[in-house]
Amino acid sequence: MSNQENLIKAFQEDPRLQSLVAGWQEKTGAVHTLTGLVGSMESMILAASYLQNPRTFLVVAEDKEAAAYLQNDLSGLLQPKIIRFFPDSFKRPMQFEALNQNNVLLRTETVNRISLAGEEGEIIIAYPEALFEQVVSPEELEANRLFVKVGEDLDVDTVISLLGEFGFRQEEFVYEPGQFAIRGGIIDIFSYGNEYPYRIELFDEEVESIRHFDPMNQLSVREIRQVSIVPNINSRFNREQKLPLFDILPEGSVVWIRDYQWTIDKLQECFEKAESFADKLSKSEEEDLAELFRDRAFIRPGAVLESLE
Structure with a gap:
């Protein structure tokens, strides 16, 4: 066991932390005030309490x-x-x-x-x-997704129309969220919910492959079987569809x-x-x-x- 693991274990065994975690488990909505936290003590308490429960x-x-x-x-x-x-x-x-x-x-x-x-x-x-x-x-986010899966059919015109409704812009190449590009049987989409854009390759109307790729060098990052494209959360949804975090x-x-x-x-x-x-x-x-x-x-x-x- 590393020194870090030993330290976290010591925090977990502290009666004050055990009392704090026990309060969360009661689901009473109790409010706790912690004082005297210095240095990395806050991070240690957070890590230990998360691992505990x-x-x-x-x-x-x-x-x-x-x-x-x-x-x-x-x-x-x-x-x-x-x-x-x-x-x-x-x-x-x-x-x-x-x-x-x-x-x-x-x-x-x-x-x-x-x-x-x-x-x-x-x-x-x-x-x-x-x-x-x-x-x-x-x-609301779940109800406004575009699902694409390898082996299923995908109509390009429908994709263009739906992405437009989602607040995406068609470009020659994608380099930031909210953009898509179409070249022959290849559709690149930079979704608002993912770190890398998707490259969808079609054979006629069938989805042949889906990959994450790096927009800086165009190289594939990994191959996946299905994707979920989500819209621009700022322009697609109105106030009534939004909540505090x-x-x-x-x-x-x-x-x-x-x-x-x-x-x-x-x-x-x-x-x-x-x-x-x-x-x-x-x-x-x-x-x-x-x-x-x-x-x-x-x-x-x-x-x-x-x-x-």
Whole structure:
């Protein structure tokens, strides 16, 4: 057993951690306050408590940088467990002028993973600006997918029409989420819910093969049997189809907030800035951006407590 494993085991055997985990198992919605955490102690407690009683954890750090550090710590402590990073949709937090499509991809993928999580759950690291934007409910996402499977027929015209409805743009080559390209019997699609784009090869109308490929060098990453294409969550869905991230967490999930009042204050700041930006948004702005702010699909600070109850 490594030194790291011994250390985690020592935390697991600590009566205070055992009491904390026992409180989660009672499903009473109890609130616990932890003080005096220094250095990597928080990461050790999170890792030890997850291993003691696996379930979905949502951890809210104070900002994007702190969230990234925490993700890195937990990835090292819990490998090979994948620690999900849940960012805001923009190139910089609270700078609403430009969307970051890779961030949109990560948000969509996280919602996907939450909806598919088994008994071991998912560990999601977020920060206030990321929580501010509501997410598509898993049910809506499930109802708006394009499934493609090797050996089944696929009509190219139908694919073009459906991808257009999903908010995808046809390009000569794909290099970011939300794009697709068609060359003869080859369809490249960069979905909003996956790290790599898909290359679908057709023989007449039958799907002959499906591969992930690297858009930088066009080389195949791996071959797969089926794919699920999900739409642009910002433009495809309206406010009525979106929920706070808290509301899609499985029953019994643990929400770990480093500084509750700081989180509420940042959400209030986000709300005020978003309202001001939305009022100034011109019709000439990027379509995805305009759709997002037109619906005002944001969480109000007071709704956080309601979601956690």
